[in-house]
Amino acid sequence: MSVCSNNRPCPCTFDCPRHGRCCECVAHHRDNNEGVPGCFFSTAAEATYDRSIEALCRDRGINIQG
Numbered sequence: 001m002s003v004c005s006n007n008r009p010c011p012c013t014f015d016c017p018r019h020g021r022c023c024e025c026v027a028h029h030r031d032n033n034e035g036v037p038g039c040f041f042s043t044a045a046e047a048t049y050d051r052s053i054e055a056l057c058r059d060r061g062i063n064i065q066g
């Protein structure tokens with residue numbers, strides 16, 4: 001998994017060696033319970049570094065209160 005052919009620009013602003021290496025990014029977040037990768041969020045929400053599913057739902061206007 002050290003080579004990733006995905007060379008899309010990474011919008012995540014966190015200082016991280018996995019920028020642009022989406023497969024490593026997703027695996028890292030999954031394996032370390034770090035929530036949702038930054039590229040799923042809007043620019044404003046990404047900048048808060050809250051990677052929770054709740055933050056993602058707020059950002060996307062999804063009501064999870066039931």
Ligand code: SF4
Nearest residue numbers: 012014016025037038
């Ligand atoms: S979402 Fe996480 S793993 Fe991915 S580039 Fe940003 S800080 Fe790194």
